[in-house]
Amino acid sequence: MNIKIIDYGLGNLNSVKNILKKIGYNDVAISNSALELNQADFFVLPGVGSFDSGILSLKSMEGFNVLKKKVIIDKTPILGICLGMQLLGIDSEEGKEKGLGWLNFSCKRFDSTQTRKVPHMGWNYVDLFDKDYLIKTSQRYYFVHSYYCPENTHNNSNEENSLKWMTTEYDGINFISAVKQDNIMGVQFHPEKSHKYGMDFFKNILDNYA
Amino acid sequence: MHSESLKRHIPVLLLDGVKLVKTIRFGKNIYLGDPINAVKIFNDKGADELIILDINSSKHKKGIQWNLLQDIASEAFMPLSYGGGISEFSQAKKLFSIGFEKIILNTHVFDNTELISSISKVFGSQSVVVCIDYKKNLFGKNFVFINSGRKKTTKTPQVWAEEVVNYGAGEIILQSIDNDGTWDGYDIDMIKQIVPRVTVPVIPLGGCGIRKHFIDAFTNGAHAVAAGSYFVFTGKEKGILINYNI
Numbered sequence: 535m536n537i538k539i540i541d542y543g544l545g546n547l548n549s550v551k552n553i554l555k556k557i558g559y560n561d562v563a564i565s566n567s568a569l570e571l572n573q574a575d576f577f578v579l580p581g582v583g584s585f586d587s588g589i590l591s592l593k594s595m596e597g598f599n600v601l602k603k604k605v606i607i608d609k610t611p612i613l614g615i616c617l618g619m620q621l622l623g624i625d626s627e628e629g630k631e632k633g634l635g636w637l638n639f640s641c642k643r644f645d646s647t648q649t650r651k652v653p654h655m656g657w658n659y660v661d662l663f664d665k666d667y668l669i670k671t672s673q674r675y676y677f678v679h680s681y682y683c684p685e686n687t688h689n690n691s692n693e694e695n696s697l698k699w700m701t702t703e704y705d706g707i708n709f710i711s712a713v714k715q716d717n718i719m720g721v722q723f724h725p726e727k728s729h730k731y732g733m734d735f736f737k738n739i740l741d742n743y744a
Numbered sequence: 745m746h747s748e749s750l751k752r753h754i755p756v757l758l759l760d761g762v763k764l765v766k767t768i769r770f771g772k773n774i775y776l777g778d779p780i781n782a783v784k785i786f787n788d789k790g791a792d793e794l795i796i797l798d799i800n801s802s803k804h805k806k807g808i809q810w811n812l813l814q815d816i817a818s819e820a821f822m823p824l825s826y827g828g829g830i831s832e833f834s835q836a837k838k839l840f841s842i843g844f845e846k847i848i849l850n851t852h853v854f855d856n857t858e859l860i861s862s863i864s865k866v867f868g869s870q871s872v873v874v875c876i877d878y879k880k881n882l883f884g885k886n887f888v889f890i891n892s893g894r895k896k897t898t899k900t901p902q903v904w905a906e907e908v909v910n911y912g913a914g915e916i917i918l919q920s921i922d923n924d925g926t927w928d929g930y931d932i933d934m935i936k937q938i939v940p941r942v943t944v945p946v947i948p949l950g951g952c953g954i955r956k957h958f959i960d961a962f963t964n965g966a967h968a969v970a971a972g973s974y975f976v977f978t979g980k981e982k983g984i985l986i987n988y989n990i
Contacts, residue, residue: 549843552818582840583867617899646943651967653870653914655945657792676823678845678870727845729790729821 535744537562538574540601542592542683544617557733559740571597574610576743579598579603579692580726581617585641586629588617603620605636611717611743616679619713619720628681636718641681641712653680660711660723673731675711675723679701681723682709684689747845752792752968753958753990756949757782757974759798759828761814765974767799768925770877770893774775776976777897782986786975789988793823795917795970797848797875799892801829811933817843827875831856840871848873848917851890854897864912868953869944872915874908876901878934879921893921902937904925909942916946917970926975927980930961939965953980957960958990971973 537559541551547564554562565571581588592598604610614622623633626641646652655678685701685708702711702722711722719739725732754988757779758765764776776782779796782846786794796816801808808829814869817824826839828847836847853859864872877889878901888897888904905916920931930948940948945967952958952971961969978985 546843546845548818550823553821556821582845582871587866651943651945653868655870655915656968678823680868684755705987724823727821727823732821 535551535559535561535575536573537576537578537739537740538571539564539578539580540571540592540595540597540618541566542581542588543594544583544588544591545615546582546724546726547580549635550580550615550667553726553732554736554740556674557603557737557740558651566595566597567601568581568597569602569605571600573687575694576740577601577605577610577612579612579618579621581615581619581621581624583675584628585617585620585633586624586631587629587634587642588621592621594632599726605718609717612719614718614720615726616722616724619722620681620683622713622718622720623683626681637713637720639683641683643681644704644707647705650707653678654682654704655679657703657728658704658723673735675721675728675735677704677711677723679722682707684708685710749857751962752947753988754793754795754968754970755786755791755988756795756797756970756972757976758972759809759812760800762809765799766925766976770921770924771955772925776984779943780815780819782976783930785986786988787819787821791822791988793825793968794820795825795827795848798826798828808839813839814842815845823981825873827873831859832957833859833862833866836867836872846871846873846915848875848880850875850877851892853908853911854888855889857907857965860911860913861944864914869912869914872913873917874915874939875917875922875949876904876908878920890923899933900939905938905946906941909944915940915944918946918948918972920948920950926951927973929953929957930966930969932960932964935961935964936965957987 598625622637623639635692644652657674697715699710701713714721725735766774823845825846826844831852834932877884888899947968949970952974958969
């Protein structure tokens with residue numbers, strides 16, 4: 535299976551490549567070229583940084599139109615990580631630009647209080663919603679983000695191709711930490727920085743598509 | 745509710761050039777071995793995060809050890825922070841691109857607070873940590889020190905902490921020079937003074953010797969704890985054993 539890590543100038547590209555290598559996936563390349571993205575069987579969209587600079591960089595990437603066609607028409611699976619997940623949505627309080635709009639959610643900023651410091655930074659648990667997708671058991675992963683997707687935004691029905699998600703709680707706020715609709719997936723946490731839990735997470739997903 | 749898991753325990757690895765070392769009160773410097781080996785061990789033991797501090801950079805102007813840091817970043821599957829000799833935006837940018845989550849600023853931002861804001865504006869405040877080294881003077885009053893503890897400033901940790909947060913720092917490492925390597929416990933007093941003044945996580949460093957010291961720090965407001973000696977030695981004056989006994 536050919537995995538392409540999308541290089542749009544933001545994100546922990548090498549860390550993702552290394553953790554995939556560690557779990558035995560060697561046909562992995564970091565790229566933004568139309569030719570190379572066209573060969574992908576699976577995309578990883580990492581991201582660290584701000585919403586507007588992220589979406590603008592992504593849209594101006596050489597292979598952007600190929601990426602769109604592969605994901606929307608060919609149904610090539612894609613996994614967005616952190617900012618990468620947020621860009622899959624409609625928009626964010628962090629920026630003025632529109633996201634990709636491939637998934638139906640919007641992001642807000644965490645309110646900081648004496649107990650709820652912003653950003654949400656550290657290890658936290660993803661609470662299981664449905665044992666059949668994305669995450670097999672309630673597990674901990676590394677988070678670092680100031681913006682989140684609120685839980686109550688949209689319907690969570692059991693229909694085949696509807697939006698499904700899992701949540702995490704941060705000091706009283708429940709937010710979407712993992713989301714999936716058909717071939718489009720996103721996680722708010724950083725599996726490439728969640729050592730053995732992250733490795734299991736990647737294995738679970740990739741083994742499904744390999 | 746899993747609030748326990750948000751309490752981070754962070755090993756601190758000190759570099760002197762490409763060697764792993766440990767200090768006591770920022771003085772005596774003990775050679776520990778190869779940093780990559782230590783990183784691999786912490787990887788296997790599931791350490792929450794790792795802090796890499798180069799104590800040499802500012803002192804001897806040897807510069808940042810890019811090749812070593814690249815190797816460390818490709819070995820570590822947990823969040824990494826690096827500090828030591830960062831004086832320019834371009835260095836921060838390069839550190840993020842090689843795989844570090846956070847950069848730790850210390851000496852160079854004392855006279856250049858603009859560096860804090862310029863990095864946090866582009867990369868987010870969560871990526872900028874300021875490390876405050878401090879020590880008591882003869883009258884028992886604490887002052888901030890820079891240049892690996894060699895130069896005393898006229899600012900107190902309390903004042904400096906509030907300032908750096910205003911400039912955009914997303915976390916503060918509060919390092920007690922007096923407690924460094926002593927195994928006698930964290931400076932709880934200072935933690936209690938800094939935590940209410942800032943809205944960002946405060947991480948004490950210096951003096952941790954037993955598990956109870958972690959608990960004391962958390963009870964008094966620390967959001968995470970960092971330790972050097974505790975994670976690399978079996979005990980005070982004892983042998984080297986890299987561990988993650990949290």
